[in-house]
Amino acid sequence: xxxxxxTSTMTMSTAMIRLLIGLTAGAMIWAGVERGELSMILNKAxxxxxECIGLG
Amino acid sequence: xxxxxxMNFLDGRLYKGALKxxxxxxxxxxxxxxxxxxxxxxxMQAIGGSMNFSVSLYALGGVILIGLLIGRVVCGYLCPFGxxxxxxxxxxxxxxxxxxxxxxxxxxxxxxFVLILPAAVTDYAGIGEPAFCxxxxxxxxxxAGLPLLITHPELRAVLGGLFALKIAVLLIVLxxxxxxxxxxxxxxxxxxxMYGLLNRISFYRLSIDEKKCVGCGRCARACPMLIDPTAAxxxxxCVRCDRCAADCPSKAIEIGLK
Numbered sequence: 496x497x498x499x500x501x502t503s504t505m506t507m508s509t510a511m512i513r514l515l516i517g518l519t520a521g522a523m524i525w526a527g528v529e530r531g532e533l534s535m536i537l538n539k540a541x542x543x544x545x546e547c548i549g550l551g
Numbered sequence: 552x553x554x555x556x557x558m559n560f561l562d563g564r565l566y567k568g569a570l571k572x573x574x575x576x577x578x579x580x581x582x583x584x585x586x587x588x589x590x591x592x593x594x595m596q597a598i599g600g601s602m603n604f605s606v607s608l609y610a611l612g613g614v615i616l617i618g619l620l621i622g623r624v625v626c627g628y629l630c631p632f633g634x635x636x637x638x639x640x641x642x643x644x645x646x647x648x649x650x651x652x653x654x655x656x657x658x659x660x661x662x663x664f665v666l667i668l669p670a671a672v673t674d675y676a677g678i679g680e681p682a683f684c685x686x687x688x689x690x691x692x693x694x695a696g697l698p699l700l701i702t703h704p705e706l707r708a709v710l711g712g713l714f715a716l717k718i719a720v721l722l723i724v725l726x727x728x729x730x731x732x733x734x735x736x737x738x739x740x741x742x743x744x745m746y747g748l749l750n751r752i753s754f755y756r757l758s759i760d761e762k763k764c765v766g767c768g769r770c771a772r773a774c775p776m777l778i779d780p781t782a783a784x785x786x787x788x789c790v791r792c793d794r795c796a797a798d799c800p801s802k803a804i805e806i807g808l809k
Contacts, residue, residue: 509752512752513619513752513754516615516619516749516752517616517619519612519615520612520613520615520616520619521612521616522612523608523609523611523612523615524608524609524612524613524616525612526608526612527598527607527608527609527610527611527612528609530604530608532594532598532604532607532608532609532610533572533609535597535598535601535603536571536572536589536594536597536598536609537569537571537572539581539589539593539594539597540571540572540581540589540593540594541565541567541571542565543565543582543695543699544580544581544582544593544681544684544691544695546680546681546684546685547580547581547582547593547681547684547685547688547691547695547696548582548691548692548695548696548699548700548706548714548717549685549691549692549696549710549713549714549716549717549718550696550706550709550710550711550713550714
């Protein structure tokens, strides 16, 4: 048995959780781009955000 | 890294190019004149409060992916406000410890002000307010509000109670950061809360070699977040600053991708 604390807990299930979360995150980014979030972001980010500066 | 256009502070211009489609890894106001990237927390609220969507899959997915890869390394090395707090803490002021449980406030801030309020509290057109940016975020006040008020005199005419609230929050955070190490990261930052949840499984992690560890406790004393790395090497509060590994006399702490 390993003496390194964190790698001793690096089990197969951790690898599976990482894989699932990574795939889910990738799918979320793809879905967000596909449904047109980028144009909304650019529209907002290119102007002064009055709420952000306390004037909204 | 995300604020390279420093000359824009002189005239208050904002960058409007395509890079603003991408989110900065750390908390960084997109109305800051020097910013070339969008703020992930700002995007979550803007999309979550829009008429069409109630959650930003793009920003949430991006934060999860970055968190899975490097966890709170973002807080330790990539966030400009983290650096700002480190500098403020060096001021010769009295230093205090954070009360027990105060770290949990940031999860309340994340759920309430970033995820729920923008989507749930909407106007007649169905558009929600970015509650965290509007009522809490001191980064926006510091990086965008104050510089833009200096360069745009017309904005000063519409100052009101909300700006007074934002200035009060900024002052509290400044005093907090001067007296408690990384006060904002530990107590209020919703982005730190998300990355912290992913610290436990992130590829970039900390490990202790029990054979080498002599139990001297120097790592725990060196930690700015008051964590004992030997007990919780991948705590959600760890910002991966590497101070524990640097202070370890027996080199029992390793930090890196695993």
